[in-house]
Amino acid sequence: MRISTRASELRTAIERASGVRADVRVSVGSTRISIPAPPADAPTWGELLRALRTADRWGSVTAGGRTVLWAQIEERS
Numbered sequence: 001m002r003i004s005t006r007a008s009e010l011r012t013a014i015e016r017a018s019g020v021r022a023d024v025r026v027s028v029g030s031t032r033i034s035i036p037a038p039p040a041d042a043p044t045w046g047e048l049l050r051a052l053r054t055a056d057r058w059g060s061v062t063a064g065g066r067t068v069l070w071a072q073i074e075e076r077s
Contacts, residue, residue, distance in 0.1 A: 007031040007073040013051035014071065017044045030074050037067035 003011070003026060011022050011033050018035050025032045037060060038044065048069075052058040055071035062068075 003031050004073065004075055007033065007075070010051060010055060010071055010073060013054070014048065017048035017051050019044070030072055032070055032072045034068050034070040037069050 003024060007024075011024060014033055014035060015022050018038055020035050023034045025034075033055075038048065042048075052069065052071050056074045058069070058071040060067055060069050
């Protein structure tokens with residue numbers, strides 16, 4: 001399934017800031033982009049947070065000792 005230009009630009013910004021390939025999940029009406037959280041002392045946190053804040057929703061989840069950051073775009077028709 002294709003993603004919107006907005007979601008694609010967000011994915012690019014997150015990948016550029018984090019240096020890792022993002023996981024993209026598409027469902028009806030939304031696109032969620034996630035990456036493993038970088039180390040707390042990573043110099044790119046500022047750039048990454050700027051990218052995340054352009055999303056409609058964003059946050060983090062910790063499971064199995066691993067923290068994942070996610071950003072969600074609500075697709076409007």
